[in-house]
Amino acid sequence: NGEGRVNYVALQANSKPLKDFVAKLGAVSPVTYDAWSEPEKIAFLINAYNAITLESIVDRHPLDKSIKDIRGVWNVNQHVVVGRSITLDTIEHEMLRKDFQEPRIHAALVCAAISCPPLQQEPYTGEKLEAQLDDRVRKWLSNPQGLQIDRTQNRVSISAIFDWFGEDWQQQYAIENKFVGSAKDRAVLNFISNYTSPEDKEYLEQGQYKLNHLDYDWSLNRQ
Numbered sequence: 001n002g003e004g005r006v007n008y009v010a011l012q013a014n015s016k017p018l019k020d021f022v023a024k025l026g027a028v029s030p031v032t033y034d035a036w037s038e039p040e041k042i043a044f045l046i047n048a049y050n051a052i053t054l055e056s057i058v059d060r061h062p063l064d065k066s067i068k069d070i071r072g073v074w075n076v077n078q079h080v081v082v083g084r085s086i087t088l089d090t091i092e093h094e095m096l097r098k099d100f101q102e103p104r105i106h107a108a109l110v111c112a113a114i115s116c117p118p119l120q121q122e123p124y125t126g127e128k129l130e131a132q133l134d135d136r137v138r139k140w141l142s143n144p145q146g147l148q149i150d151r152t153q154n155r156v157s158i159s160a161i162f163d164w165f166g167e168d169w170q171q172q173y174a175i176e177n178k179f180v181g182s183a184k185d186r187a188v189l190n191f192i193s194n195y196t197s198p199e200d201k202e203y204l205e206q207g208q209y210k211l212n213h214l215d216y217d218w219s220l221n222r223q
Helices: 008-012 016-027 032-037 038-056 088-099 104-106 129-143 167-173 182-193 196-208
Strands: 080-083 084-086 145-149 155-158 212-213
Touching: 016 038, 016 080, 038 080, 038 088, 084 088, 084 212, 104 129, 104 167, 145 182, 145 196, 155 182, 167 196, 182 196
Parallel strands: 155 212
Antiparallel strands: 080 084, 145 155
């Protein structure tokens, strides 16, 4: 739906289009993939990750309360993508994070949890990737699961994803004399400030607040 929640019961009842889509991901040859542009590869891998995640959820009867209830969902269970058998962790860490300098993928990859960035309703494409990723970041940071600025308490709270993968922002957004926290935190806050109002950007830059990372709610993001 509009909030990025998923009606898993309906998806379970009509899972053929999803399963057909996942089958197509496996049928793409390495030669075809290698010939694509960088945005096309990123879009393809995000779509693969999100579709396989959804399939992993709906394959379970009854539905689990959390994706974490599925043993091996990220690092054991194999899926055919670009003609090879790989895990979700391989797509995220060995391909997307390793092959491309694009930290905005973290706003697009969905782990089927309440605290995940909201799921986009249309597939990613190479042609629209730039606009789609920016839109995802904006939606994520406009949500209290992504960013909270509390001026009365002088507290800024950000998603735990920025803690887990903060180094992904450092190459592009490293900054020394503004914001607050570690080098990783400053880079992340510098990135975030590009998606806030001018007033919030100024507040973040001045660094007169306590920074913390939000608790992560792994409950299923079901509608």
